[in-house]
Amino acid sequence: MLGASELRLAARERYSWEHARGHSRRRRALVNRLKICPKCRTHYPEEERFCKTDASILVDPSDIERIGTTVGNYHLDQILGRGGMGTVYSGEHVYIGKKVAVKVLHPQFAKYEDAVKRFLREARAASSINHPNIVDVTDFGPMPDGGVYFVMESLTGTSLEDLIDRKGALPLHRGVNVANQMALALAAAHDAGIVHRDLKPDNIMLIRKPGRRDLVRKVTNQGESQMLVEKEVEYDFVKILDFGIAKVVGPEHAPPSKTLAGAVFGTPEYMSPEAARGHEVDYRADIYSLGVILYDMLCGRPPFEAEAAADVLAMQIRDDPPSPRSIAPQYEITQEVEDLILRSMQKDPKDRYQSMDDLRDDLQDCYGSVGYRRNTQGSGGGEEKSFGPHLRQRRLTEDLNDWLKTDSRRLTVDEARALVLEEAQKAKDDKGDS
Numbered sequence: 001m002l003g004a005s006e007l008r009l010a011a012r013e014r015y016s017w018e019h020a021r022g023h024s025r026r027r028r029a030l031v032n033r034l035k036i037c038p039k040c041r042t043h044y045p046e047e048e049r050f051c052k053t054d055a056s057i058l059v060d061p062s063d064i065e066r067i068g069t070t071v072g073n074y075h076l077d078q079i080l081g082r083g084g085m086g087t088v089y090s091g092e093h094v095y096i097g098k099k100v101a102v103k104v105l106h107p108q109f110a111k112y113e114d115a116v117k118r119f120l121r122e123a124r125a126a127s128s129i130n131h132p133n134i135v136d137v138t139d140f141g142p143m144p145d146g147g148v149y150f151v152m153e154s155l156t157g158t159s160l161e162d163l164i165d166r167k168g169a170l171p172l173h174r175g176v177n178v179a180n181q182m183a184l185a186l187a188a189a190h191d192a193g194i195v196h197r198d199l200k201p202d203n204i205m206l207i208r209k210p211g212r213r214d215l216v217r218k219v220t221n222q223g224e225s226q227m228l229v230e231k232e233v234e235y236d237f238v239k240i241l242d243f244g245i246a247k248v249v250g251p252e253h254a255p256p257s258k259t260l261a262g263a264v265f266g267t268p269e270y271m272s273p274e275a276a277r278g279h280e281v282d283y284r285a286d287i288y289s290l291g292v293i294l295y296d297m298l299c300g301r302p303p304f305e306a307e308a309a310a311d312v313l314a315m316q317i318r319d320d321p322p323s324p325r326s327i328a329p330q331y332e333i334t335q336e337v338e339d340l341i342l343r344s345m346q347k348d349p350k351d352r353y354q355s356m357d358d359l360r361d362d363l364q365d366c367y368g369s370v371g372y373r374r375n376t377q378g379s380g381g382g383e384e385k386s387f388g389p390h391l392r393q394r395r396l397t398e399d400l401n402d403w404l405k406t407d408s409r410r411l412t413v414d415e416a417r418a419l420v421l422e423e424a425q426k427a428k429d430d431k432g433d434s
Contacts, residue, residue, distance in 0.1 A: 035059060105149065173215075202242075212235070269292070324341055
């Protein structure tokens with residue numbers, strides 16, 4: 001029986017379930033081809049996935065040959081990673097020197113129209129959402145060999161997968177903060193009619209940024225609960241990556257072709273039951289996957305693990321997830337966040353949250369001994385503080401949006417903003433006078 005860390009490594013070494021099913025014959029036929037570590041240049045047999053020296057993902061010789069070449073207006077410097085559809089390089093615009101990331105479609109897929117369309121769908125999906133927590137795609141074009149590429153913003157950070165692998169479970173407030181940003185980004189994607197379908201820690205990039213908020217920590221001093229306020233030093237800024245198997249929903253889009261019917265897309269450990277069955281999915285599949293990722297962040301492991309992908313899929317379809325608080329009693333996991341996770345992971349989509357906005361509302365009530373000032377009450381007398389959306393101060397943008405929806409005077413945005421600020425100041429002055 002493998003332990004949790006071995007199972008996590010085994011999961012990373014597996015191809016995506018769809019890739020493993022669709023290309024198993026091709027892999028067997030190419031078993032004698034070599035793969036190369038992009039860092040130390042050690043050669044490995046085809047069946048190996050990671051370098052045994054530095055744990056880098058192995059690449060094909062053709063991936064190495066592209067280093068130092070120019071694609072469109074971009075010079076390719078080094079390999080950042082390799083996925084089922086393409087290889088990602090660090091690059092630089094040859095004229096203006098801007099650092100970018102360039103994703104190049106694998107050559108073996110370039111001759112397949114469906115593969116090229118799917119690859120470009122990723123670029124189109126990510127660029128159309130236009131949300132700060134979703135990677136920005138800025139350019140695309142054809143390759144000399146008939147393939148295609150697209151260009152993304154360059155990110156410096158670590159994947160959530162690598163963070164959990166190194167550190168284990170995250171503190172509650174850190175996990176909730178990551179989930180909150182994910183929910184914001186996915187709400188925007190769903191509003192644009194796009195379902196990600198492959199949410200997993202490997203597709204979540206965390207960029208450490210200087211803190212900007214006050215942390216409120218509950219401490220006990222001589223038997224009395226007190227609130228300690230401290231400045232946040234750093235926080236995780238989330239970027240969601242890899243819309244390679246994203247689904248665009250809406251009446252204007254054609255139904256899937258027969259060749260895709262019953263196909264299983266995604267990563268087994270984070271896949272919804274309906275996706276595991278090969279059924280059609282909607283935005284509630286992303287809600288399920290977010291629940292699994294939050295479970296993983298707070299427990300240090302996903303709810304369902306097994307050596308074989310088929311066993312994990314069976315668990316997703318058949319088994320109820322174990323209680324996070326029972327799996328990881330050593331960590332702070334509030335009852336509210338457990339309830340949120342288990343509701344998100346209901347087998348029947350109708351029993352889950354019906355939107356990311358609804359999930360995010362409940363997420364504000366999930367903090368424990370550490371929260372943010374906007375989620376807390378003052379500690380001076382009265383009732384003990386609590387966390388929740390009803391305690392958040394409305395932001396100027398929320399007031400402004402409400403005003404623009406109801407105002408009949410056709411004010412410009414600048415005029416409306418000035419008016420809202422004026423009324424907010426007046427309300428503050430009136431409160432001071434009383």
